[in-house]
Amino acid sequence: MQSVRSPPESQLFVTTMNQDVSHADSSSERSPKECANAQEVSFVETLAKDDLDAAVKGMLCRENYIIKELDKYLQRQDFLNERRKEMLHKRWVENVACPLQQKIIDKVSSPKEMEKRKRLEPDGYWRFRNSKVTLPSFHDPLLQAQQDRDEENRAILQCETGTWSCQQPPL
Numbered sequence: 636m637q638s639v640r641s642p643p644e645s646q647l648f649v650t651t652m653n654q655d656v657s658h659a660d661s662s663s664e665r666s667p668k669e670c671a672n673a674q675e676v677s678f679v680e681t682l683a684k685d686d687l688d689a690a691v692k693g694m695l696c697r698e699n700y701i702i703k704e705l706d707k708y709l710q711r712q713d714f715l716n717e718r719r720k721e722m723l724h725k726r727w728v729e730n731v732a733c734p735l736q737q738k739i740i741d742k743v744s745s746p747k748e749m750e751k752r753k754r755l756e757p758d759g760y761w762r763f764r765n766s767k768v769t770l771p772s773f774h775d776p777l778l779q780a781q782q783d784r785d786e787e788n789r790a791i792l793q794c795e796t797g798t799w800s801c802q803q804p805p806l
Contacts, residue, residue, distance in 0.1 A: 742748070
């Protein structure tokens with residue numbers, strides 16, 4: 636039995652490279668098997684490309700769906716928040732603002748109160764006008780200090796000009 640020796644790997648690589656180069660030079664010399672392999676490879680590449688395109692389209696479709704659903708959810712939350720604010724405002728108006736406003740109107744616009752106020756206002760004014768109001772005198776320490784300095788300066792000036800004697804106190 637004879638052993639079949641395989642050529643070294645470097646020889647196979649060179650042989651394959653030479654065949655590839657020779658096939659590149661003359662494409663008409665390709666065997667039908669090689670053409671079938673080339674068509675099969677291009678078909679697999681096309682299929683892979685189509686699969687990638689379909690996968691990308693599917694992802695984009697899912698992404699658009701998620702974005703639309705998220706947008707719907709956010710719009711619904713905004714609507715609910717606005718509705719909640721409206722309901723709180725309505726309850727506040729019913730429970731606080733309207734009763735308070737009604738009490739104010741009752742106090743101010745009561746016809747009996749208005750007549751009573753009209754009668755009492757002139758009486759109060761005349762009583763105030765006829766009464767003597769005494770206010771305590773206003774004592775400002777800064778003003779007093781300034782007046783004392785002015786008096787000293789006046790006394791010094793009068794002594795220098797000789798208008799009156801420095802020993803005599805001013806009248």
